[in-house]
Amino acid sequence: MPELVFFSGTMDCGKSTLALQIEHNRSARGLQSLIFTRDDRAGEGKLSSRLGLVTEAVEAAGDFDFHAHLVAHLSAGGRADYVIADEAQFLSPEQIDQLAGVVDELGIDVFAFGITTDFRGKLFPGSQRLIELADRVETLQVEALCWCGARATHNARTVGGRMVVEGAQVVVGDVGLSGGDADEVGYEVLCRRHHRRRTTAAAARAAALSPDVLPVDRPAPEPADPPGRAAAPVVGGPPVSGPNAAG
Numbered sequence: 001m002p003e004l005v006f007f008s009g010t011m012d013c014g015k016s017t018l019a020l021q022i023e024h025n026r027s028a029r030g031l032q033s034l035i036f037t038r039d040d041r042a043g044e045g046k047l048s049s050r051l052g053l054v055t056e057a058v059e060a061a062g063d064f065d066f067h068a069h070l071v072a073h074l075s076a077g078g079r080a081d082y083v084i085a086d087e088a089q090f091l092s093p094e095q096i097d098q099l100a101g102v103v104d105e106l107g108i109d110v111f112a113f114g115i116t117t118d119f120r121g122k123l124f125p126g127s128q129r130l131i132e133l134a135d136r137v138e139t140l141q142v143e144a145l146c147w148c149g150a151r152a153t154h155n156a157r158t159v160g161g162r163m164v165v166e167g168a169q170v171v172v173g174d175v176g177l178s179g180g181d182a183d184e185v186g187y188e189v190l191c192r193r194h195h196r197r198r199t200t201a202a203a204a205r206a207a208a209l210s211p212d213v214l215p216v217d218r219p220a221p222e223p224a225d226p227p228g229r230a231a232a233p234v235v236g237g238p239p240v241s242g243p244n245a246a247g
């Protein structure tokens, strides 16, 4: 049975890399794809991975109709064994419905890749529709990590290095920017705790260096603490010792 599959995760967790790997493995066995993307960082009509791989793709703008495109392609004698749609969070709910129609009416597998939530932790409309319609939602196995070592589950936006919670939902950008420029928009993946507290790596570092502020993450003392044993401060800025370190 053909399927609509939504591969989701935070920014920088390997979604585009997986899309390229799926494409590579299937084309090696003679299967033919149609590849779509929208607003990739590498530019129009590109599907790019931070590992350096990039492939040509059809740019699916706001008025693009996936179902009509596939019907026209097949009617003209073209072949499509499966469809890849990257940056699927940017698609409209109507376009996700069209992708479901490609699966159900044309019998073609559709693999969509995207982040679920925006910088405020709110669902993108396209991702919401994918969660509603997909046969399967797959969370990527390579975890992106918060600076504290916990699994990153949220995407933070920074402007001039500071986390913001106001602004347009769509601003194309990347993780790992310096934040030196006051207007520079960047992104950072965080665990929920640090997203809620707006504690980016830079904020944690600044808090750890400042003698004037209390640690923002000091846990409540455990009742079983022996007298005289202070709770360990956990704000030390990145990096920390391991993936299970408390944040």
Ligand SMILES: Nc1ncnc2c1ncn2[C@@H]1O[C@H](COP(=O)(O)OP(=O)(O)O)[C@@H](O)[C@H]1O
Binding pocket: 009, 010, 011, 012, 013, 014, 015, 016, 017, 018, 048, 049, 050, 051, 142, 144
């Ligand atoms: N220099 C590197 N060496 C090894 N792996 C890297 C390197 N740079 C990026 N990666 C891997 O690529 C992943 C990002 O892949 P990408 O497909 O661009 O992510 P996404 O599409 O989810 O934003 C990172 O999580 C990391 O695992």
Ligand SMILES: Cc1cn([C@H]2C[C@H](O)[C@@H](COP(=O)(O)O)O2)c(=O)[nH]c1=O
Binding pocket: 010, 011, 012, 015, 016, 039, 040, 041, 114, 115, 117, 118, 119, 120, 155, 156, 157, 169, 170, 171, 172, 173, 174, 187
């Ligand atoms: C959180 C968030 C992200 N974006 C943009 C930033 C990037 O251009 C893409 C995500 O790409 P990736 O391959 O998954 O890294 O989405 C945005 O526009 N708005 C947001 O809130």
